[in-house]
Amino acid sequence: xxxxxxxxxxxxxxxxxxxxxxxxxxxxxxxxxxxxxxxxxxxxxxxxxxxxxxxxxxxxxxxxxxxxxxxxxxxxxxxxxxxxxxxxxxxxxxxxxxxxxxxxxxxxxxxxxxxxxxxxxxxxxxxxxxxxxxxxxxxxxxxxxxxxxxxxxxxxxxxxxxxxxxxxxxxxxxxxxxxxxxxxxxxxxxxxxxxxxxxxxxxxxxxxxxxxxxxxxxxxxxxxxxxxxxxxxxxxxxxxxxxxxxxxxxxxxxxxxxxxxxxxxxxxxxxxxxxxxxxxxxxxxxxxxxxxxxxxxxxxxxxxxxxxxxxxxxxxxxxxxxxxxxxxxxxxxxxxxxxxxxxxxxxxxxxxxxxxxxxxxxxxxxxxxxxxxxxxxxxxxxxxxxxxxxxxxxxxxxxxxxxxxxxxxxxxxxxxxxxxxxxxxxxxxxxxxxxxxxxxxxxxxxxxxxxxxxxxxxxxxxxxxxxxxxxxxxxxxxxxxxxxxxxxxxxxxxxxxxxxxxxxxxxxxxxxxxxxxxxxxxxxxxxxxxxxxxxxxxxxxxxxxxxx
Numbered sequence: 146x147x148x149x150x151x152x153x154x155x156x157x158x159x160x161x162x163x164x165x166x167x168x169x170x171x172x173x174x175x176x177x178x179x180x181x182x183x184x185x186x187x188x189x190x191x192x193x194x195x196x197x198x199x200x201x202x203x204x205x206x207x208x209x210x211x212x213x214x215x216x217x218x219x220x221x222x223x224x225x226x227x228x229x230x231x232x233x234x235x236x237x238x239x240x241x242x243x244x245x246x247x248x249x250x251x252x253x254x255x256x257x258x259x260x261x262x263x264x265x266x267x268x269x270x271x272x273x274x275x276x277x278x279x280x281x282x283x284x285x286x287x288x289x290x291x292x293x294x295x296x297x298x299x300x301x302x303x304x305x306x307x308x309x310x311x312x313x314x315x316x317x318x319x320x321x322x323x324x325x326x327x328x329x330x331x332x333x334x335x336x337x338x339x340x341x342x343x344x345x346x347x348x349x350x351x352x353x354x355x356x357x358x359x360x361x362x363x364x365x366x367x368x369x370x371x372x373x374x375x376x377x378x379x380x381x382x383x384x385x386x387x388x389x390x391x392x393x394x395x396x397x398x399x400x401x402x403x404x405x406x407x408x409x410x411x412x413x414x415x416x417x418x419x420x421x422x423x424x425x426x427x428x429x430x431x432x433x434x435x436x437x438x439x440x441x442x443x444x445x446x447x448x449x450x451x452x453x454x455x456x457x458x459x460x461x462x463x464x465x466x467x468x469x470x471x472x473x474x475x476x477x478x479x480x481x482x483x484x485x486x487x488x489x490x491x492x493x494x495x496x497x498x499x500x501x502x503x504x505x506x507x508x509x510x511x512x513x514x515x516x517x518x519x520x521x522x523x524x525x526x527x528x529x530x531x532x533x534x535x536x537x538x539x540x541x542x543x544x545x546x547x548x549x550x551x552x553x554x555x556x557x558x559x560x561x562x563x564x565x566x567x568x569x570x571x572x573x574x575x576x577x578x579x580x581x582x583x584x585x586x587x588x589x590x591x592x593x594x595x596x597x598x599x600x601x602x603x604x605x606x607x608x609x610x611x612x613x614x615x616x617x618x619x620x621x622x623x624x625x626x627x628x629x630x631x632x633x634x635x636x637x638x639x640x641x642x643x644x645x646x647x648x649x650x651x652x653x654x655x656x657x658x659x660x661x662x663x664x665x666x667x668x669x670x671x672x673x674x675x676x677x678x679x680x681x682x683x684x685x686x687x688x689x690x691x692x693x
Contacts, residue, residue, distance in 0.1 A: 246447025
C-alpha cells in the first residue's frame, strides 16, 4: 500500500540517494577514489545493520569495499567502507563480460547479428574447424578456443590484429563440447561487434551501454591504452554504475522509460546457452567450497546462471564475479540486485562475498522497518508481513504513518495485489472520476469487475475518499465468498446494519476478533470510521494467513 498522491513518489531511500550522490561528488577525486571513511548514498527502511557491521570489519583487509543493493528498482543500500565508496572506480575483471554481452545483444535486437551465425561470416580469417564457431559459442565459453592468449595483453596491437593472431592459433577442443571460462572468445566476439557497427569497441560500448544508462564512470579505456582493450576483463566501473546496469536488466531492458535492450534480449542473456556442453572450468571453480550454490553454474551470455530451480530450471540467481572480487548478482527470487565492489582477490574475498550474499537476503526477508511502527506496536507483525511481501511501503520521511486513512483506490490496489489479481487493461474510463490515466484505474476496474467494490450514483467511484472499516471488511468477505454467521460482540454493529452479514463472516474467520486492540475499542468496532493503514495491514495479513 504505497502512498499514491502523486501516484509515483520517491521513498526515503531515493531521496537519500539524490542527496548522497551530490555529497559523493564532492567527496570523490577526479580518479574516482572516494574519501576515507564510510560513504553512504542510500539507506532504505530495511535493517542492514548486520551487513554494515560485517563489511565494516571486513573492509580494512581488502583496503576498502562498497555495496549497492537495489530492490524493486529502488536503491535500498549504498555504502562504502574504509577507503571505498559506491562511486569508487575499480578494475572489475570478469564482470566486464556481462556488460559486453549486453552491448553485443543490441546488434541482435537491431537484426544485424544472429547468435547462430558462424564467426567466419564476419571474420573470414577463421577457417577450418574454427570457421563454424557460432556467435553464441563465443559468448557462452564453449567455442573451443583457448582460455588465454598473450596477444590480448599486447597494447601495441589493435583489436583487429589481436583477433587475427587468435584466428591463427590453436583450437584446444571442438566447438560446442566443453564450457571453459576464459577471455579469448569474448575478444573475438567484441571484434565482430566492431565489424558490424563500424566503430571501435570502446565507441560501440559507449553508444550502446554507458551513455543510455548514464554510466559515466564505466569504460574499457584502461590506463589510456584503448587500441586493444581486454574486453573480457578490462573494464573499470563503480558499484553505482553497475547497479544501474543490473536494474535495467531486471526491468526487462528498460532504463528511464527507454529500451536499452529488448525483453527478449535480456531473456537470451540469461538462458543456458550451452546445455549440451560439459562444464570444464568456471570462475567459481577455485571457490566452490565457500560458495556451494555455484557448483552447478552454467553459462548464459557473458554471465553465469549460478542457481536455478531444480524442478523447472527457472533462473533464480545470476552473477558474474570478477578476478579482483568485484561481484555483481541478480536474485530473481527477491527481485533484487547487488554489487559488492573491491579490488582484492576473488579467492581471498570468497568468504566475504558469501557472507554478504547471505546477510542481504536475510535483511530483506525480515521486512521493512519504519520509525513509527516499533516492535511493540500492535500492528508491527502485520506491517512487517505485508512489507516483506512487497505489498506496502513507507513515505519519504521513512515512516509508515499507520494512522493515516486508506483511500478507496489504495484499498483496491492493496487487495488485488495481496490476492494476486492483475490490474485490468482499461481502454475507457471505468468511472467519471477514475479515468484511464488514473494510477489505480486497472485495479479499480478489476476490484469492481469481481464485485468486491461498487461505485456511487452518477457514475462515480470516489477514489480519494477514505474506505471505512465496514467497506474494508465487505471487500474481504466478497473476495472469499464467505457466508458464515455468528453473534457479533460489537455494540455498534447490530442486526439490520447494512454490512452486518459481511462483518459476521469476517468475525467467524478471525479477520476481526474480540478483544482486538487497534481494531476495536471498548466493545465498539466503529464500522463507519476510516480504516487506517495499520488496520488494513492487519486485516489483509490475517486473510493471507488463512490462504494455503
